[in-house]
Amino acid sequence: MGMSACLRFTRRVWHSFVENKGHDVQCFPNLEILSAKPGVVEASLKIEPYNLNRVGTVHGGLIMSLTDTLGSLAIASKGHFMTGVSTDVGTSFIKPAGRVGDTLYGKAVVTAMGKSLAYTRVDFTNDNGSLVAYGHHTKYIGKSLSHKDNVEFTEDGENLVEKKSA
């Protein structure tokens, strides 16, 4: 059985982030999109030296950047090629998030999505499955709702309902 349409699409959106050669690829070029269902994306990041702060643990800025990017990818997993603009993002840091060689896991969930706004939450866990940080990310999507590359998935994300793009 092949990869679900939703995972394929979400990875394609992530790939468009990578190709852009901007902040995402600068921070976490090796981000892996592990799974994607409409509205829920799971990813992992093997921690590298350039992800750290001065005390040798994952930098808060990295986790916030992931809060931003994974929240956007959760919106993408609903079939949106463009994911709008952020209005508010916040992250709470409850324990050190790992050192070089550890893996950081992020799970982003769309909590609501209308014609103007999309809300996401992102939970970060470590190799032991312990919660280390979590964030919320609100976006204005009013201008990206009808992008030509948007698609629609079946409820389980396995298939495309209507292929709008090549």
Place this chain on the structure above:
Amino acid sequence: MGMSACLRFTRRVWHSFVENKGHDVQCFPNLEILSAKPGVVEASLKIEPYNLNRVGTVHGGLIMSLTDTLGSLAIASKGHFMTGVSTDVGTSFIKPAGRVGDTLYGKAVVTAMGKSLAYTRVDFTNDNGSLVAYGHHTKYIGKSLSHKDNVEFTEDGENLVEKKSA
């Protein structure tokens, strides 16, 4: 007249971030600390392609990383070599923050600092002086209050009160 003791110290702390070769230098190696008085730090960043999102403007993750780092440097400007661990960071994005070649300015202010907690706020402005984003950053500093490299400044930050470190 030479550089103030506070600016010299704050730049030294920033330099220790750079030497660490972690997330800070990965994201904004060319950050410039323009000024520092105890509790207030101003910095600028010439925007480079690796600071962008897919639509060609400054990535929200970059601004959040700066909210984190500039808030920490504002704590450093009070004479703290180590600046504690973040508890909560949040940023509001009110307009696009610039494109390649533009300069992004950040001003971080310590709003409160006790024996356990330090609070900072960071305002981001563009070349026109317009506010583009702002954030808040709360840190637990209980374990870094008595670091051997901490110093104390005169109220205006011009001089050291007591030189604790070389």
Place this chain on the structure above:
Amino acid sequence: MGMSACLRFTRRVWHSFVENKGHDVQCFPNLEILSAKPGVVEASLKIEPYNLNRVGTVHGGLIMSLTDTLGSLAIASKGHFMTGVSTDVGTSFIKPAGRVGDTLYGKAVVTAMGKSLAYTRVDFTNDNGSLVAYGHHTKYIGKSLSHKDNVEFTEDGENLVEKKSA
């Protein structure tokens, strides 16, 4: 010289909150709108026993309720009778905000306002003028932009540009 059109209008909006007999008047019936210019509202609250927490200082929930309400009134001060719906509100608490008999001051500022979103910040100070807390409040205003009771002020808020309502 009489009261400015902006202050008169903002107080009228506050009065509509009071008449509603909801959460606002339950929490702070004696809120005073001290001044209003388009986008900037100042208010004061004499602290009463029903504003407190268990340790006898102002309850965080009261300050957050004021972050919500004063942010909305700052939007009102731009001539908007209805002020949209909140998307994200957050408050940082940096010191105890007062006891019975003290006065709490709040200053709300609109930092950005477009056709869909309005952003505000609220600073809280005590009788000594010390900052005690501050918050941010983002609202979706897409559906309240063209309310029949909206008005337009001259830049200084002294006069109405065009009287749309009685």
Place this chain on the structure above:
Amino acid sequence: MGMSACLRFTRRVWHSFVENKGHDVQCFPNLEILSAKPGVVEASLKIEPYNLNRVGTVHGGLIMSLTDTLGSLAIASKGHFMTGVSTDVGTSFIKPAGRVGDTLYGKAVVTAMGKSLAYTRVDFTNDNGSLVAYGHHTKYIGKSLSHKDNVEFTEDGENLVEKKSA
């Protein structure tokens, strides 16, 4: 079988909020603590006219006040009679949270708790079980860790491990 020790204690803490006649009882005198296990508290609120905003739905300030109070009660459910002071609280509002006669449900979870800081998250759902809002609440608990009325529960909260208070 009787009520668990944890639920009994958490209700006792809530009762001390009520007796205080402050902001809590002003806003939601009829809050019901439905269940409590160490670190997890569920509550419900029948919505009354004094909980509303101008458009007839639950006021954001009410939900934020509950974010504050339920987060504190989740800390209480770990056996803490006093629950520290808030540093940061934030709430995201994803849909209208109900009208008079509806019931609003809140579930607060302690995500981390050390010697200095406690972190909580609160989810709000409506009568249909739909998520309507959620918040995060961080508290400094360094000074309330050793209160004479603190107790310790068995892991499941059914019994007291050591009865420190009458």
